[in-house]
Amino acid sequence: MSSVDLISQPTEAFALEMLRISKSFGPTQVLRDVDFHLRPGEVHALMGENGAGKSTLMKIASGLIQDFDGQILVGGKPVYLTSPRDATRAGIAMIHQELSLVPELEVDENIFLGQEKLQSLFFVDRKSQVQAAEEVLKTLDFHGPLQLPVSRLRVGEQQLVEIAKALVSKARILIMDEATSALSINETERLFQVIRRLAAEGVAIVYISHRMEEVTELAHTVTVLRDGRRIGTVPAKEANRKDLIRMMVGREIQEMLAEDKDAAAVAKPMLEVRNLSLEHPSPTPSRPMLVQDVNFAVGAGEVFGLGGLLGAGRTEILQVLYGLHPGTSDGQIVIEGEPVQVLSPLQAKAHGLALVTEDRKRDGLVLGAGIDRNIGLPVMRTLTHFGIVLPGREKALAQSMMQKLNIHARDIEQTTGSLSGGNQQKVVVAKCLVTKPKVFLLDEPTRGIDVGAKAEIYRLIRDLAEQGLAIVLVSSELPELMLLSDRILVLREGRPTALLDQSEFSQETILEYASPGGAIQPEFLYLEATR
């Protein structure tokens, strides 16, 4: 494996150079002395585990983070980016994992946001904006109507609008963060063609991705980060899968720790879901409901996976089960053979359900409060006497959970906002476990946490299943989903398309069933007929 020769290059040969970049958030250092070099016309893949620092590095390059150590050169000249606007002026555009379009504005308004074409001093010239937008979008193979809010577009189309926005600003450096995580196979293919053409025109592209196949197919160069350090930069042609994984993880691992999972006894279902549905807040003919006709049963001790692309309705299913959509959802929930009514989180908790949400910072933790306060919150009533908190009991509970889940912290009063992602996630899990749940709903339980913590969470999930909990798991990382689940229900646009047994698991199969226009298992075909 030859390293890329940087030394003989003159400074001007690089579109973007990032030198000795270091950054820490509070006590955790996320980047240490990272160097990154990008040539014009190059597709440069940036790889690494969650929490390796990829997104942070690129946020620095796009001016979103200004408070760092190190130096950035664009076209050989040092730049100091104090805002995303500065980055745009320097020709750098970033397309985020969570798209940053204004949902209620129309396509052309989004494309020209902040760089509007003006008729006179004040008035936006919509006509020429639409024209220009059409032109750019045509080069991207986008032929939909422009006079509608972007919220009405499919995720793949929104992605193209984002790219158009970057192109209009004359970006010479395009950063794409997990661009394909919400796309179907066809859309991905189309996006790749666009990227290749842009590269041929001399645009430098940074492509952040988890998917090994994409990287080897698309990129010229691969840089791998691990724990905030640059582990290496290699030509994509010379990189093989195994090497890349080793660089990312830091040790040789069997790609799938094919654990010996006993075929779960579905004979005695812990949780049964019948005809679950959820209304769409703004229904379209192609998507009348967010969730529709979902049926499944999860046995005690089983890990039941929900697969699908972003927006397939997986998260919503968990939310309905946890009572977050009273009024707009329908269907029957049966726990241990008893039909139950779940119209609020309080009822869900009382019936033995617990939910780990996908965004622990937004929904899971009170970040300004200590670990003990967070863990005690759901069971506060058992920690009080006449409404007065018994601090000893609260501390003891938090202490025992910290030991059980191996949470690393200065002390139990450390604010959860200052913990690392992995430890935060463990606090969220602890919060759920103290309610002694029977059914555990997990939404992206390992998002944004480091490899070590990930392994611990995996073990924990398996342990909990062995203790007889029924677990419903949502994960966008297919290897993770396949590793942990006993069975997987694949969803497409809110409807189930396949129920897979372990023997049928493969990334290709799941993606096929998950992609719009893909296959459907015969037993789910009747759903199509009712459409």
Place this chain on the structure above:
Amino acid sequence: MNRAAASVGRFLLHTKLFWGLAVLYGAGIVLSPVNRKGANIFLDPGNQADVLRQVANNGIIAVGMTLVILTGGIDLSVGSMMSLGCMLCAMLLTLPGWTAASTASIPILALVAILLCSYLVPLVASNVRRGSAKPVEHASLKMRLAGLVAGLLVGALLVWWTTSQLQSKFGVLGVLITVPAVGLALGAFTGSVIAKGNLQPFIVTLAMMVAIVGMARLLGGETAAVYPVYTGSNATEDFESLRALVLQVIPVPGIFFLVVVLIFGFVLKYSAFGRYIYAIGGNEQAARLAGIQVDQIKVAVYSISGMLACLSGVLYTSQYRQGKPDAGAGGELDAIAAVVIGGTNLMGGKGTMTGTFVGVLIFGFLTNILLLKNINSNIQFVLKGAIILAAVLLQEGQVGLWWKRLRARTKKVSTGESRRDEVLQDLRKN
């Protein structure tokens, strides 16, 4: 050595609020005029007690405001609520029989008694045994029924007691129970609209602020007159007790203020209710997902705020011997300012009752010092504004960040080229 300095620094940072108060107090002593006998007027017990009396009204409102702001909300209606309380109190004290004030407040008092008992009795009853606590929703039917019966009983008793006073006008206990109950009811209404309608507290309480000041004026009748309250002539003699000095120094309103601070400070710090308030302000969604009944807590918080505002109205009546429909005008802003100076974050989730107490005192002493120096009272407003700005900037740590950014900007641009050379040299070596 360095570590010691750092910990001293941290200590100073944590207690900066008290240092602010201490500096102001010191300034008060130094700037104070001296009386004929050579004694410092600022330090005179009478003067100190006077400060306590003057801050009591705003302080009591600020306590309720602290709870509201900690949940991430805001209550703009408290000033109007205080005016309403003031008017109600004056009218109940001076007018016998069924006036607008008594016809409105006695049914509300009964309603509050019924609702409060049917909520609190099952809550307390199901929490009697240690560790077996349940939310009210899970209380048995028997307990709920007991709550309702108790509520009806207490309500009937209160109605009988208050109507029996109507002929001879209300006594001091009568107004101290009835007026805050009206505030509680109005606050509960505000809170319900906010929680159930999922609306922004700012706009809901703004609407209430406008509406309630209208109610206060309507109460006064066509002329929106000021109702003088002369204890001993047109009102009961006992009402004078709210102006009294305990132990000949401490004014009764000050005692009300201190007791309210202590009660709600304790509740905030040690009760489950307090924990929930912090949790909701820190992350409402997380609190909801943890099964906390966010709506109930919000209603409770706005109820308390309304109740305290009306209590403050009663105290105003006693101090100024009059009921005035604009008694509390602007009171909401003073209370918010005191809470914010006390270090409570307007976004919610962070802050203490101690902070609010100190914030209230800072305002009180500032006014007092300027008064003693006989400085134009309009300068007070300018100074108050400046103090609010300075306090908030310091608390948010924004000043430090400005400094850091300035340094970064000057540092980075100058060392650009050499850094690349350094890196390349390193690469060559490897």
